[in-house]
Amino acid sequence: MxxxxxxxxxxxxxxxxxxxxxxxxxxxxxxxxxxxxxxEPPLWLYLTAMIAAPLGFVLALVFALFSGRRAR
Structure with a gap:
């Protein structure tokens, strides 16, 4: 295959x-x-946390959806 x-x-x-x-x-x-x-933590740390974690999660979901097999 x-x-x-x-x-x-x-x-x-x-x-x-x-x-x-x-x-x-x-x-x-x-x-x-x-x-x-x-x-107090610097601003760049807050921005990294707000952008990187959710974006990584969404990209992992996109990968899972596109790598899944299609139903026949």
Whole structure:
């Protein structure tokens, strides 16, 4: 049998995982920065958490939908 998945599909999954993990690390850092340093987390950390985690999740959903088999 032939593999009908496009070549870029595994790349899409890797990008989705990297973005999601980066967002998750940013979320953890938002809680750790005040606990360790006593300062407010920087704006770029909030923006990374708000953009990277949801975007990675959505890209993973897109990968799952496109890589699934079609019903016959």
């Amino acid at each position: 032939t593999d009908r998945r496009p070549r870029g599909s595994s790349a899409l999954l890797r990008v989705a995982l990297v973005l999601f993990v980066a967002g998750f690390i940013a979320i953890a850092a938002i809680f750790l920065v005040p606990a360790v340093g006593g300062n």
